[in-house]
Amino acid sequence: MSTINLSTEIHVPEDQAVVFSVDAILANAGYTAVGAVLVSEIWYIDPITGEFSNAGLIYSAATGELTVDPAVIANWNGAFPSFNFLFDAGDGSDIELEMNVVVDPVNDAPDGTDSLTYLDVGQSYVFVPDDFGFFDEHSYQDADGNPVVNEADQPVSLILNSLPTNGTLMLNGQPVAIGDEISYADIAAGLFSFVPAPGQKNQTVGFDFQVRDDGGTALGGVDTDPVPNHYDIIISGNGGPSGDSEIFVGDKVWLDANGNGLQDSGEAGQGGVTVNLLDAAGTVVASTTTASDGSYVFANIAAGTYSVQFVAPAGYAFTAQGAGASAVDSDASTLGQTGSFTVVDGQVRTDLDAGLIQTATLGDTVFVDADADGVQDAGEAGLGGVTVTLRDAAGAVVATTTTDANGQYRFEVLPGTYSVGVSAPAGYSISPADQGGNDAADSDIDAAGNTAAITLGQGDHVTTVDAGLFQKASLGDTVFLDADADGVQDAGEAGKSGVTVNLKDAAGTVVATTTTDANGQYSFADLTPGTYSVEFVAPSGYVFSTAATGPVTLVSGESNTSLDAGLIQTATLGDTVFVDADADGVQDAGEAGLGGVTVTLRDA
Structure with a gap:
């Protein structure tokens, strides 16, 4: 058995695991394997501790593969040697491979920061780099857990994602536009500024931006902060908060898209919302509306105790109050009002927020299902005055209403899971549910009058929750003695009692049986329309002179009394054909009958 010594170098990107084929690594070192190569041992010098290690940065998770994973040392880049002992099953030789691993740097995104500036009326502002953050130091931890900076790219620029709704951002004296890129050098040179509009005061305006560095995008690097930041500019009525006497109160109204009560990244502000400032007695002392980015401010107010009242626009409600840190949660109650707070001279409160969520609606129609088929067909009208109940997921009643003259109802609710219950008025029954395959036209309530659970998200409008109701029908009338056999019940022609009457469905099956009363009348009641x-x-x-048997189609609430029958008694005629022995025309004693004689009956 022999040992083959090889060396090679591989490159991997910072913080990214890469899987290599052992055959490819050996080929890069100038060796072609004869058979399958199995990894026997892996050793490397840990770049942080300087000690030998055999797990973490390099490992073999599958036959014939090596994985190099620099992410186990976040943000580290550089080079380290490793010694890998491999066994070649093809010819029985040991292969000792010294492999130098180079972790190439990959640019991490820079970070901007949200900022806030207060200005006096008519005051312009020249921005400085620190206003925008431009943080771009990334580090790894050494053996003692201390941070070691290994990336400090230089700031390049900021990109404008939006502009103030009033006032102008200027670069070297010229207005800028959305999408413009302002260089770091120009900001540092004092060439980037905000100029308020003439007379602009008691207003908050702002803009969104992203910062960029010079680290590039090679190997998947990111040179622009992926999350935009926001810059607010609050313009007072007299002087800024640097003076000891001015007090500012404000912040933002935003759309809480996920309904968690927190202002998460990407959740936009809501413009045009009315905001009132109330004194300790609850009297409105100032009112404003939010800017397009959702910001608002009350400037130059007197020291004292206040609360803020937000007015939810139509179709909106307030998210949960106090769900997290004061800077990012919603401070408005379900009625839109904050708790009371006290401010003193020179104080600035910029943490009074309100999160809005879009309400959902649920409803449609309770209708008279004339044919009781569970579908609202053309011409089947709505039923007014019916009580409809909304329940939450736990079955608790959260709202009750009644249908209007057209049978329609509507609930406006917060997102959640609900069910609807319909209370059938006296004399009405419930149609079968979910018939016909068209949810917009079918009845959705079960035999107890309740729907299945319905889950509503923000802004959902469900208008397909219907209920079909019908009244039972009846049919019947009279069996009479038709004295003159004309098929009409004339005056004085009495009813016939005790006559059996069978009721049949559309298929001809007997579904009920009754007998006529003393007046010859019969009735089948409590029938489902059909x-x-x-x-x-x-x-x-008896035989019938007439019999109206149908079929008839009954609709909701119908009473059909048109199915009569006339009876006439049958008569008999006959006697004897006999052998008249003495031909005297009289059947004398002893003159016998004659059988087999044909006898014919003729009418008039």
């Missing part, structure tokens, strides 16, 4: 027919059973000695 198609029916009747069958009259003539008593012995």
Whole structure:
């Protein structure tokens, strides 16, 4: 058995695991394996501790593969040697490979910072680099856990994602536009500034930006902060907060897209929202509306105790109050008002926020299901005055309403899971649910009057939760003795009691049986709308002069009394054909009958 000594070098990007084929590594070292190569041992010198190690940075997770994973030392780059002992199953030789691993640097994104500047009326502002952060130092931890900076790229520029709604951002005396890139050098030279509009005061304006460094994008590097930052400029009514007497109160109204009560990255401000400042007695002492970025400010207020009242726009409600840190949570109650707070001369409060969530709506129609088929067909009207109840996921009642004249109802609710219950008025029954395959037209309530659970997100509008109701129907009338056999019940022609009447469904199956009363009347009540027919059973000695048996189609609440039957008693005619022995035309005693004689009956 022989030992083959090889050496090679490989490159991997910082913080990224790379899988190598052992055959490819050996080929790079000038050796072609005869058979399958199995990794026997792996040793390397840890670049942090300087000691030998055999796990972490380099490992073999599968036959014929080596994985190099610099991410186990976050943000580190550089080179380190490793000694890998491999066994070649092809010819039985040991292979000792010295492999130098070079971890190439990959640019990490720089970080900007949110900022805030207060200005007097008419005061311009010249920005400085520290206003925007430009933080770009990335480090790894040494053997003692101390940070070691190994990347400090130089700031290059900031990119404008939006502009103030009032006032102007200027570069070297010229207005800038969205998407413009302002160089770090120009900012450092004092060439980037904000100029307020004439008369602009008591207003908060702002803009969004991203910072960029010179680290490049090679090997997947990122040279621009992926998360935009925001810069607020608060313009007072007299002087800025540097004076001891001015007090500022404000911050932002935002759309809480995920409903967690926190202002997360990417959740936008909501402009045009009315905000009131209330004194300790609850009286409105000032009012404003939020800017396009959701910001607001009350400037130059007197020392004292206040609360802020936010007015939710139509279709919005307030998110959960106090869900986290004061700087990022919502301070408004479900009614839109903060708790009371006290401010003193020179104090600035910029943490009074309100998160909005879009409400959802749920509803549609309770209708009279004339044919009881569970589908609202053309011409089937809504039913007004029906009580409809909304329950939450726990079954608790959260709202109750009644349908309008068209049978419609509507609930406006917070996002969540709900069910709807419909209370059928007296005399009404519930149609079958989920018939016909069209959720916009079918009935959605079960036999108890309740829907399945319905989950609503922000801004959802569900208008397909319907309920079909119907009234039971009846049919019947009279079986009479048709004295003149004309098929019409004339005056004085009495009803016939005790006659059997069968009710049949559309398939011809008998579904009910009754008998006529003393007046010859019968009735089948409590029928579901549908198609029916009747069958009259003539008593012995009677036949029908007429019989209206249907079929008839009954709709909700219908009472059909048109199915009558006339009876007439049958008559008999006959006697004897006899052998008239003495031909005197009289059947004398002893003159016998004659069988087998044909007898014919003719009408008039």
